Amino acid sequence: MEPSTLPTEFMALLRQALEPSAQPLKDGPLHTMEELTPVDGKRFKPIIDGINFNTKFILSYQLVLLGLLLLLTGIHWGSRLLAWRRRRRQARNIVLEYRRSPARSLSDGKGAVITESESLGRSSSSSTLEGDATPPYTSRGGEHNERMPLLLKAQPKQPPPQKWFLARRVKACLTYQPCPIPIINKTLPSNGSSLVILAFLGLQLFYLLYKIPLTISMLFVFADRASLLFAANLPVLYLFAAKNQPVKFLTGYSYESLNILHRRLGEFMCLLALLHSVGIMGVWYTILRRVGIMLVHFLLIKMILLGIGAFIAYELIYFTSLGSFRQRWYELFLASHVFLQVVALILVWFHHYRSRTYVGLALAVFLIDRLAYRMSWKLTILRASLDVQKDGGTVVLSAPVTLAPRRGQLRMPLGKHDVTQGWKTTEHVFITIPSLARKHIIQAHPFTIAAPAPPAGAKEAKLELIIRGQGGFSGDLVRYAKANDSVTVRLDGPYGSKSAAQLLQDADYAVIVAGGSGVAVTWPLVWSIIQSEANTDVEGAGNRRYRKKILFVWIVRQQSHLSWLGNEKLDKLKDTGVMLVIPPPTCACGHPDLKRILGDWISSFDHQLRVGVVASGPDGLNRTVRNTCASLIAEGRNVSVEIEKFGW
Template sequence: MEATPPWLRDALRFALTATASTKAPWWAHDYDAFKAAGGGDLVDPDDPGKDPRFRKLVEAILFSRRFLNTYNLVLLGVLLIFTVWHWSEKIVLHRRKRRIASTTKGDDETAHEEEAEAWSSSSSTIEGNATPPDTTAAKKIKEADETSPLLPSQRPPRVTRSVVWRPYYKLKSVLQYQPRPIPVVNKTLPTNAVSLLVLAWIGLNIFYNLYRMPLSFMYLFVFADRCGIIFITNLPLLYLLAAKNQPIKLLTGYSYESLNIFHRRVGELVCLEAFLHFLGMVAVWYGMLRHLGFTLARFIFNRVVLLGLAALIAYELIYFTSLGSFRKRWYEIFLGLHIVLQVAGLVFLWFHHHTSRPYVGISLAIFLVDRLVYRMWLKSSTHPATLEILEDDETLLLSANWEVDTKKSAVLAKNMTQGWKPNEHIFISVPSLSRKHGIQSHPFTIFSAAPTTSTQDGQGRHAWFSLLIRAQSEPGFTHSLLRHARASPNPTTQLRIRLDGPYGSSHALDLLESSSTAILIAGGSGIAVAYPLLYALLQPSPTDPESTFRSQRKVKLLWITHSLDHRLWIPEDKLKELEDWGLDVLITPPTALAGRPDAGGIVREWVEEEDVHGNARSGVVVSGPDGLVRDVRNTCAELIWRGRHVDVQVEKFGW
């Protein structure tokens, strides 16, 4: 860089090593005293450190370094707010659950006598949709006198809340609403609450990009430099949100899959910041260095620039291979590239810029601890399993069982040998398929009920584990698994599996247990989410087999299937067992024959018939395709707008 002016050359070199604690490369106290006395700039052509242009660039560079230190403090403040919010909500849900339990305890004598009337097979007025037929309802009609109305009121009186609480319900409804997908690209949007949070975070980063940034060409280098700093400052957040094992779940209750939408937005922003950093540096070369004899080849093949360009390519490739169109078609390639390119990008960044090393070190530590310590060691377990093809010839049932290890400590992590909780999921690897499947892991919701938390007759607990796997189009893990099962001469195929988990949040179960009416909506294989929750809600206590019949909580299930064969995913005896325990179930005709049902209308009817006086609280959990989720969520938002006590939780359907 001999051809560049001394002040510019020194400014560029200074930017490569400067940190937030770096002092200005001149006698700062003499300079400040001179300016305080009313003097002008110290100009000395023989000393570039006293050149005003050099001073301005150095001061701007140092300000960016120190200013960006506050970014993580802001994020910690936001995390603290969500932590307080989460634990306050936990306390509220716990009190509601105790209130329901105390109501149950006080009604023991009358509840047992009325148990046959309290639980009907289906309360829907839609003819022909109850499965099995509603014999209890028929008994009620038979015993009714002539003064009883033939049909209940289809729409109870509108509920109105006090003026004080009305703004709260309006705001909650607006935040819960999920807009339509973006036209043309058909991009699914989240709720308004999530969108506003994402926009607030983007606005925060724009503020850090532009605050005290003069709009002049000389400061283009400073802008490009700040884009690079924002990129590396966001790296720990990016890797933390991607980690399956991280402290955010403990603090806020949000598991990694709930945070995935934020992980993707952070990934998109850091890729944009890296690209702007590169464009800014190219503009500096074109506008300044090129005129001083600094060729493009010399600029690109400079060691610092070349390493930065390699890091940029690595992260841009991560972005493009993470797009939904690529991820769904080549999921295994996406997984492999994600790991290789992340490590490569961090290595290139480490050598690219001295300032990046603390952030790169933290990010790499998060990545390695999550992958190696937790996922491949503490949370990993191996089990023999069986694989069976179900009646539709496209769905697999993978099953295994083992004695639950109640002696092993779960201070650091809990793996599958110690059981799991309702609605949790795992990552599965099947080395017997091929070498590549031995190192790949794929997420699935656990279909079977969680092992009970108590032991009976002094015996240990036993885990009955199963996964419901819908084979997708070729190529892919599920299709390979289906092909492996079809090639077996026996109806059930023996294989060995490695499980990484369990993972997930208990928020859905907490919400349902704290509601007087628990409503679960399952679309297709979303029943894998609903069934364990139903079992946890309705299973009688080992010490009190009649406990579920005394409960004042209504439990309802709407299951929407695509074909008749899918109905067999849950054996008849298992569904009958849940109904005997009090489940009110509605299985609509297959969508392949009758089209999509009005899921929102069914939810609205169930909520209103159980909340005639406006005092009941309904909890809704939905798992299924995006269209079903949006319909149910917006129906709940409408009910909240009208003052109903409704809470809704969406469980992840696919990754």
């Protein structure tokens, strides 16, 4: 017999019960097992063999995950290399065309640029504010109708090739996002994300059921496999949740993108814990009960008691993580999530020695992320001003930041990297304001940085956060801001992914859609694209003919929400040539026909040109944008979409 299968008190009981001459055990505490002297038996050998196989088989799970990580890493960096080569080739072609026959361009001084050349398939650019559109459209009554198309729908210069028909349909199907589940109103991800999740859960089921005979006699082997798979997933679960981890650098997926996998894996692990518990209870009922082991005595075994505690802790984590609980009692969710997972890890550590390697790895991920990074290398304390907006329920928190000199372009994985090192577009920070109330001392809430990323070489920057009061922390902050004009803030970050910015930079045309406070994500994004275009302008000539066409749509609920940015900032954006569309407030005129706005603008360009679409807003708006892009992809348009979800 191998040392790894030496019997514990529970294994000794099981072995004794499976002996042909098993007799009822004497009354007494089960923590002392000296009276049991187990001997080899034929009925016990299959269980030992099954446990040995489980121990070896589960090691291959780690190798499979490592292989998937290497595959995703290759795909990510391969795509980035192709995108870099494509941009270099385009820049070279533009320079050559510019030198041969520079286009004559006119500027009307109001952000509109009219170009006489059509060689690049580009149309005139204009700006709109508060529902105005160019070219103008009027309804039958002669008044402007926001639901009319922005641009005349042009036919593509060439029909989409039929040989790519199936590929377009598949991509459109993967992009499509189904309606929420009725009654419970559960928001579903896109079909592509759902397939990834199902494939990952399918891998879990394979490792749970492979070579497990579904018989009563092998119930303990099944329970053992469920416990081993649970333990093997612990480091993966904590890695998906960590704000600082190597997966982002390797694959391009930040922790926000992995959060959906973190939640689904956590739910499946709770199921594994339940199956393990049910399996162990089944072993007691079918095998141990017949030798006189009472249920109370069985539950008082030290290993069983620790397992029950760990099971309760993880099930509580699951129930407090449900959307209905998390949205209603977010502060309680944050506190209980940290406390319960620490307790659960300790209990699992002492529950069984075979779990300790995995528990140690999970605990290391948790401590490095929480202590080394979030409470040290990424922590900044600033004095910020508070400005209550006209709607009375929104606060703009702003603070000047003195930037540290950059020593290189690459961010080092170890060492201090906080907001004094600058931030990137669409990145966010976690803020803590102890002065609001005692309960907020240990709470950290995420908010996207609404200020554009500081340019290279800048010595100072202004960090801005747009915070809407919706109860809890944000509601307390709004009430505090009405009586105070400044506050001391602890900032943890920045965090985030560059995928949205890279998508728009790689595209020929950019579409950015914001809903409400989603403008905090999209406003820095549009300026990053403008700055990127300015940095790569043809020979520094400032010729707008070669600049990327950008459509920026901001949908607000109330007219007063425009004060979050102000007319000065909006006018500055119009002067860059961006087409700015702000439909009338939805509280007065209802939701605009976003599908018509996006469809008509994108359809006015050649179908071969790449269009990047980024949206950030409520779930309904995000779904509309995604499904509009799916229909355009099915028609043969080269459209890619990225959703920056600002809800947590």
